[in-house]
Amino acid sequence: MSEGSDALSTAVVGGSGFTGGELLRLLAGHPGFEIVQATSRSYDRKTVGSVHPNLRELDLRFTDPAELESVDVLFAATPHGVSMERIDEFFDAADTVVDLSADFRLNTAEAYEEWYDGHDAPEYLDRAVYALPELTREQLPGADLIASGGCNATATILGLKPLVDAGLLAADDRVVVDVKVGSSEGGAGGGAASSHPERSGVVRPYAPTGHRHEAEIETFLGLDVAFTAHAVDMVRGASATGHVFPEPVSKGDLWSAYREAYEEEPFVRLVAGGSGVYRYPEPKAVAGTNHAEVGFELDPGNGRVVTFSAIDNMMKGSAGQAVHAANVAFGFEETAGLEFGGLHPVGSP
Amino acid sequence: MSEGSDALSTAVVGGSGFTGGELLRLLAGHPGFEIVQATSRSYDRKTVGSVHPNLRELDLRFTDPAELESVDVLFAATPHGVSMERIDEFFDAADTVVDLSADFRLNTAEAYEEWYDGHDAPEYLDRAVYALPELTREQLPGADLIASGGCNATATILGLKPLVDAGLLAADDRVVVDVKVGSSEGGAGGGAASSHPERSGVVRPYAPTGHRHEAEIETFLGLDVAFTAHAVDMVRGASATGHVFPEPVSKGDLWSAYREAYEEEPFVRLVAGGSGVYRYPEPKAVAGTNHAEVGFELDPGNGRVVTFSAIDNMMKGSAGQAVHAANVAFGFEETAGLEFGGLHPVGSP
Amino acid sequence: MSEGSDALSTAVVGGSGFTGGELLRLLAGHPGFEIVQATSRSYDRKTVGSVHPNLRELDLRFTDPAELESVDVLFAATPHGVSMERIDEFFDAADTVVDLSADFRLNTAEAYEEWYDGHDAPEYLDRAVYALPELTREQLPGADLIASGGCNATATILGLKPLVDAGLLAADDRVVVDVKVGSSEGGAGGGAASSHPERSGVVRPYAPTGHRHEAEIETFLGLDVAFTAHAVDMVRGASATGHVFPEPVSKGDLWSAYREAYEEEPFVRLVAGGSGVYRYPEPKAVAGTNHAEVGFELDPGNGRVVTFSAIDNMMKGSAGQAVHAANVAFGFEETAGLEFGGLHPVGSP
Amino acid sequence: MSEGSDALSTAVVGGSGFTGGELLRLLAGHPGFEIVQATSRSYDRKTVGSVHPNLRELDLRFTDPAELESVDVLFAATPHGVSMERIDEFFDAADTVVDLSADFRLNTAEAYEEWYDGHDAPEYLDRAVYALPELTREQLPGADLIASGGCNATATILGLKPLVDAGLLAADDRVVVDVKVGSSEGGAGGGAASSHPERSGVVRPYAPTGHRHEAEIETFLGLDVAFTAHAVDMVRGASATGHVFPEPVSKGDLWSAYREAYEEEPFVRLVAGGSGVYRYPEPKAVAGTNHAEVGFELDPGNGRVVTFSAIDNMMKGSAGQAVHAANVAFGFEETAGLEFGGLHPVGSP
Structure with a gap:
């Protein structure tokens, strides 16, 4: 203590x-x-x-x-x-x-x-101030009621925000977000669907439509998203894949947009291509940390940009984000208490 | 033998x-x-x-x-x-x-x-006759070169075909397909990304754009799809979630379309709602079998239909489909050799 | 049906x-x-x-x-x-x-x-007739109350029985049995310890001493065993490793004892060495089947024989064994209804 | 850096x-x-x-x-x-x-x-100085060639050392150690047996006899152990269960022996009974940390003491132990760089 x-x-x-x-x-x-x-x-x-x-x-x-x-x-x-x-x-x-x-x-x-x-x-x-510091940092100092953003909303917003900020996505553009989440999202209570025999190895649609986080996303990102979540076999983690169809853009445009959005952010890193096993954002790479990985890929044949974002739902998607917000609110170092950088390799995570 | x-x-x-x-x-x-x-x-x-x-x-x-x-x-x-x-x-x-x-x-x-x-x-x-019997059954008898359909293509096609057949999707409609696949798709060879420490607990985008199965899907379903695959932690299984934006439809229209497409099919079952843990298609429910589960959900707020399909990539996505096709080609009972109905509970699967 | x-x-x-x-x-x-x-x-x-x-x-x-x-x-x-x-x-x-x-x-x-x-x-x-057909086959025909043997007891007994039958183990010899079991042993009910977040990736001692199956083992094998069970991350499966210290024996003696015990058994196969990945008994190799794999290794430096046995706790350890016993009791083919031979690869299993 | x-x-x-x-x-x-x-x-x-x-x-x-x-x-x-x-x-x-x-x-x-x-x-x-600081702390200051102890040996030694120190185990007592290890022990290289499809969900005997770590254990603990290792489905972790048959002891004797051995140790904690899910040592509880959990249970019916120890094989079983040893050798704070206390819940881990 x-x-x-x-x-x-x-x-x-x-x-x-x-x-x-x-x-x-x-x-x-x-x-x-x-x-x-x-x-x-x-x-x-x-x-x-x-x-x-x-x-x-x-x-x-x-x-x-x-x-x-x-x-x-x-x-x-x-x-x-x-x-x-x-x-x-x-x-x-x-x-x-x-x-x-x-x-x-x-x-x-x-x-x-x-x-x-x-x-x-x-x-x-x-x-109340909605706390997703990358979005609402300036409203946090002095706030006395802080509402920490939801895990799926956080993953979704972080992946799409650079496109919105750069004017590449309009409010009425069609956006699909397909999210994969770990079992810790269900909390410690559990139930039949959360028991190990039933939850191991799943790809299980849940809240396939009408997920409540759509409300947060629309409110704070200013974008309607068609959102679907799947339970997959990990404990910690949320991964959001966005499928968007903007006006024609180049990869350079995308890099500019994402760099502009996040180059000063202590907890967001861009991962888009490169070599090795970990070429795109994935929850394993941020397990236990307050980091978000964000990336994208261009699909010219389909006029599509695919966006990826990965967080630890317990951290950047919940407790870590709350502490980050409190750090901003109280004027502490933003990364105070959130320095752990994660492990490799890590299992579930 | x-x-x-x-x-x-x-x-x-x-x-x-x-x-x-x-x-x-x-x-x-x-x-x-x-x-x-x-x-x-x-x-x-x-x-x-x-x-x-x-x-x-x-x-x-x-x-x-x-x-x-x-x-x-x-x-x-x-x-x-x-x-x-x-x-x-x-x-x-x-x-x-x-x-x-x-x-x-x-x-x-x-x-x-x-x-x-x-x-x-x-x-x-x-x-060569492309073998996805639900699509090409009539061309198989007498064929001497049978090309068994790919796993991701099979999952995708089975999920969307009823909408195409019912005239609910036009060739130029925007369709997103987000697929989650097990590690057996990588084959027995493996590599660093397939090793247990690196592959456990992943949600890893792979071939995020330009997946070769898009070609099969376009050729045999007559539909351009914006396709993205993710590796998740299971061994057997492919799950395809389609996000489509057709003209306004009712749930009854969807049931009609899917029943019409599959009610005679020995290996396709419709799973769309109901009670219990297994309310939508999922790979665990078909692990080890040649069955495909297909289902859907309506998202009126977003003008969207979400389609789900789940197969065992080794079976309906590969060896099972090949045997099914051979059964049709040689006039055997369609289900011969493919009677195994699966297990519950099952892990990875 | x-x-x-x-x-x-x-x-x-x-x-x-x-x-x-x-x-x-x-x-x-x-x-x-x-x-x-x-x-x-x-x-x-x-x-x-x-x-x-x-x-x-x-x-x-x-x-x-x-x-x-x-x-x-x-x-x-x-x-x-x-x-x-x-x-x-x-x-x-x-x-x-x-x-x-x-x-x-x-x-x-x-x-x-x-x-x-x-x-x-x-x-x-x-x-009541205790039903572990490899042990009590002759008492089953005509029995009207059949008590199917427990999963951990079955795995343990099958691994050690050949040594007892061959006179290599005496009633007062010290025998350690270290068992690893899957989550389906806990049943569909579950609880906090069975929830996916808490049960994933575990090696968790449970009932480290005084496990009730010791009673079955002592009664039907005629041997006191010092038994400890661990929960590990699989859904189906029980693996029992026996550590015994008999009078000096050769590998040939062991092969003779195990062959003698099981060469006529339809559901027991010996796996002890050889090449490839699957050189000893393991639950993955029998998942979904009524088979037991049994094997051993000699440790001359420690005067020890290590025995291995692996079953699917839901099958040979429970429902499969009950059906097998009923087959014997009613004079059906012993393997009737139990023909499924398993999958490769299989995940959890 | x-x-x-x-x-x-x-x-x-x-x-x-x-x-x-x-x-x-x-x-x-x-x-x-x-x-x-x-x-x-x-x-x-x-x-x-x-x-x-x-x-x-x-x-x-x-x-x-x-x-x-x-x-x-x-x-x-x-x-x-x-x-x-x-x-x-x-x-x-x-x-x-x-x-x-x-x-x-x-x-x-x-x-x-x-x-x-x-x-x-x-x-x-x-x-060279063998580095398992709980055993060889005094030899480390000034050492210029430090040989960090092996993971399975470390887990085994930490579990049994208090019994040896307390005179409860003699050099010729029969001791069985049954170890369960994660896939990271195999290293980044991998091979068929380490591929995700083959390694998921396993309980696989490996090096069932003659494991090289027996040499370390005998040398530094002064005890012959009959050692067997099993691969199980986790990425990080080694869990060693010792089965020993000492002269009659009480639970109080055991608590005294273990407290005496470890009460001053910064990285060893005793976990033996209590309430909740985590009542005995398990690798999940120490994943990512340099901690070892050590515990025991008494089995009076069999004249047995069962010992448990759990470490993260990458940390206390390898890199963490090396840094700990270097801290001692160079006079740094023993816990410097090793403060991370782990996560809950954690998957594989």
């Missing part, structure tokens, strides 16, 4: 889930935050390490989520719907709330009516 | 590869064929079972591919380029040749110039 | 579990049995194919387990404890009961006190 | 292999070393990141291994036999050599005759 008089006192609500565990790992290694509470209804009083074996050295026990301590920052890693119910309570306990669920990502109550089951605390929606 | 005076004497050239092994497995259990030779340069004189452990009971040794025996039927499971070189030799040895490579799938020497490195025996191209 | 006036009418109780699904698959392809009922509390009235996607063509719906039909044979694939509670009811409905649980494997109520939580119907224990 | 005038200039010979890549990752993040050269015959002049995608940010290209630069420290991550051939050359270039191969682990030329194919530079054997 990070120590020091200047560190912000920090709570993680929902600490026994996969995302909560990632938050605890990152915050424990971060000089700017000091974890003072991690809550879990199911594992109340158990050590954090009994649930997250990588944190066995962490001297911390889960506490009842009903009794929040007073802190500088509260990270909420709870299922959809919990944060909107408890948001007043969160702000009673903390000055700043970083929410990792979908509860404050969209701007309007109407959007929650359309895509979710409505919203319990719509008065907070204006106050 | 099947016995009986009426069985056709049969050779498998390239018997130590994955596809050759599948052929040997299927033919050994088929009443209409009697295996008299299996060739392998690398494993000359070794037992078939020393390479393919599921065939340890088969009393057969590989022989040198240079010395072909005289047979009724020769199945060639050799790498691209070998069959076109040896096709005269094959016909010296056999009355009928069933080729599993890409060497005789396309119709013209020009197509081979465009998509491959040209063709050594273009005079055979007219004679 | 098999038809024919001579087939035995058959029920499967517990048909929606993994083992029940395997039974339904095998019986549906078996000429001697006709499935008339498959029960499932959770999936009452659902089609069998909605749970077991490999059986989508089977025209059968689950029924309530409380309402058993009158049949010739009832296969019970229920969790431990159910069969002993319902055994009277089972015999009211059926002439012959084949039980796949542990409820009737041991001989005495005392053994159930020691290893389980006692027994509800000890009066049936004498009547 | 670490910078700073006080850092030791460092070369990695064999930098494109898996172990070499791990070394480069660790050294690049280590304040005490500055990488000045990484050699690779196959990838000469390619960027390190083109082979190891986690190191894409590293500004370094491979160079020809024939042209060694003058450095303070040279780490050799080459196949067995290379270091013994080039050792004079290594010392011409460097003051200190840390060798990760087996070339300098054993003490005598005779041992190399017995277990390997002899030795080319036996005059160096006395000079």
Whole structure:
């Protein structure tokens, strides 16, 4: 656990889930935050390490989520719907709330009516800043309600944003996004479909249409996308392949657009061609890290640009992005606590 | 090995590869064929079972591919380029040749110039019948050169054909096909990218544009498709997701189109919704079998139909399809030798 | 579903579990049995194919387990404890009961006190025949209560039995058995430890000591074994490695012992050395089949013989063994319904 | 790459292999070393990141291994036999050599005759210090030839050492060690058995007897072990299960022995029982880290103690251990560069 008089006192609500565990790992290694509470209804009083074996050295026990301590920052890693119910309570306990669920990502109550089951605390929606720092960096400093972007939305947006910024894609252009995701997206709960015998080796369409992340993508990228997700056999990772049909472009145009978008970004790297095994973005190359790999290929015969982006859904798609956003919000070094660069080789990852 | 005076004497050239092994497995259990030779340069004189452990009971040794025996039927499971070189030799040895490579799938020497490195025996191209029985069943009886359809092409064509047949897709409609394939597509040879440490847990774009199977798809489906393939972590399987934007259709229209296309087909089943874990086509559900699962979903918000198809690339995508085609060609029961219905649960598969 | 006036009418109780699904698959392809009922509390009235996607063509719906039909044979694939509670009811409905649980494997109520939580119907224990046909074939014809052997016990017993039969192992010799098992052993229910994120890529000791199958092994092999099981990343399969320290033996002695034990066995094959990738028994080589592979290696430096055995825990370790036993009991061909020889390559398996 | 005038200039010979890549990752993040050269015959002049995608940010290209630069420290991550051939050359270039191969682990030329194919530079054997810091920490300061311990030997020794130290195991006690290893042990080269289709889902006995690591174990633990290794489906990891039959002991005795051995060790943690999924050592819990998990279970019925140990074979079993040893040798903080604590959940790992 990070120590020091200047560190912000920090709570993680929902600490026994996969995302909560990632938050605890990152915050424990971060000089700017000091974890003072991690809550879990199911594992109340158990050590954090009994649930997250990588944190066995962490001297911390889960506490009842009903009794929040007073802190500088509260990270909420709870299922959809919990944060909107408890948001007043969160702000009673903390000055700043970083929410990792979908509860404050969209701007309007109407959007929650359309895509979710409505919203319990719509008065907070204006106050929340959507956190995908590559997109909303300038709105983060000073924000006190941060809504960390969703994993599939993040992968999709990062892959397509350079084309939009460069004027190569118009709002009504037809865009297909085909996403492949790992089993950690389903969370620690599981169910029959998540059991190892049923989930091993799959290519399984899920939410083949109408995925809720379409709403985030449309709102923040300004683009309608025809989105389909498939479960594949990995634990961590989301890979988004975009199929777009812009006006004729050259490979040079694409390189310019992507370099322009990301050359200053600490967590985005361009991977498009080259030699060896890893010539395009893939989740294995970023497993465990907050990096996103983004790339593209030109298909002149079909008038198509194929875009690729790969993230670790638990990191750049969730806990890592939340910490990155908090770093920006509090003026810390952007990469603080997020320095791990990944492994090679790595399995699932 | 099947016995009986009426069985056709049969050779498998390239018997130590994955596809050759599948052929040997299927033919050994088929009443209409009697295996008299299996060739392998690398494993000359070794037992078939020393390479393919599921065939340890088969009393057969590989022989040198240079010395072909005289047979009724020769199945060639050799790498691209070998069959076109040896096709005269094959016909010296056999009355009928069933080729599993890409060497005789396309119709013209020009197509081979465009998509491959040209063709050594273009005079055979007219004679060859492309074998995807759901498409070309009527041309197969009596054919003496059968070119078994490619795995990714088969998955793609089966998913989209009902829309084309029903007039819901026009030749110039924009169609995206995003395919996920298992490691057995790479064959027994392997290389760094196929090694277990590098191949486990991947979502890896490969041949992101310009995949050669586009040629088959365009030729036999009459449709340009923007095709991209990804390697994922399974051994057997190909899953093709089509994203198409037809004129407005209802779910009933789609059911009609797909039922019309496949209700008589012994190896195609429609899977589109329902309850439980397996609501859409997936490779696990057909692993080891010659079945294809085909399905769809309607995305009214985006004016899109998403199509799904799943096959075992070694079976319906290769050896199974070749045997199915031979069954039709020789007038055997279509399902002869292809009765295995698969397992549940199954891992990779 | 098999038809024919001579087939035995058959029920499967517990048909929606993994083992029940395997039974339904095998019986549906078996000429001697006709499935008339498959029960499932959770999936009452659902089609069998909605749970077991490999059986989508089977025209059968689950029924309530409380309402058993009158049949010739009832296969019970229920969790431990159910069969002993319902055994009277089972015999009211059926002439012959084949039980796949542990409820009737041991001989005495005392053994159930020691290893389980006692027994509800000890009066049936004498009547039950333990079914591991390689061991108890002669007791099976005419048996009306058949207790199919457990997966880990089967793998262990098959590996060591030749040494016992040949007098190379005495009852008090020290024997270590280290078993590796797939996730299907945990059944369809699952839990946190069985979820894909937690179960992928594991080598996880479970029941490191005191595994209940020790009781079966001691009872039927006449040998105390120090048994430890590990969960590893496969779906189907159990692999048992025995470490034994007999009086000095030669490799020839071992070959004699193993050949003597198994040369007539239709489902056991010896694999001990040779060339290629598959030189020792491994679960991949028998996945989906009722085969067991058995082998050994000599370690003269340590005075040790290492024995290997590999089975598909769902087949030779459960449903396949039950059908094999029923074949013997009813005088069918021993391999009836169990002809499938497996695939190569196969993933998980 | 670490910078700073006080850092030791460092070369990695064999930098494109898996172990070499791990070394480069660790050294690049280590304040005490500055990488000045990484050699690779196959990838000469390619960027390190083109082979190891986690190191894409590293500004370094491979160079020809024939042209060694003058450095303070040279780490050799080459196949067995290379270091013994080039050792004079290594010392011409460097003051200190840390060798990760087996070339300098054993003490005598005779041992190399017995277990390997002899030795080319036996005059160096006395000079080399075997590096398993938990065992040989005191010999490391000032050593100029460090032979980093093997992965399977490390896992085995760490699991059994407390029993030996506590006098619970005598030199002639019978000890069985059954090891399960991941595919990265085979290195980046691969071959048919390492290809994804053949290696996925395996439980494959390899080197079932006569494994060369027996020599290390006997030499440094002073115990003969009957050792057998199995390949299982993970990429990183080695898990060693020891089956030992000591004089009667209590669980308290075992806890005392293990605590005594490891309570001061920064990289060893005891895991023996408790609640949750991770109750015993497993490779997933230490993937990517230099930690070893060690534990045990008592089997009174069989007079047995089962010991468990789990490491990441690339880290505590290779590169991490080498860096740890170098830290001790040069007086750095023992955990310098080795702080990463791992991920949860993690797949393969």
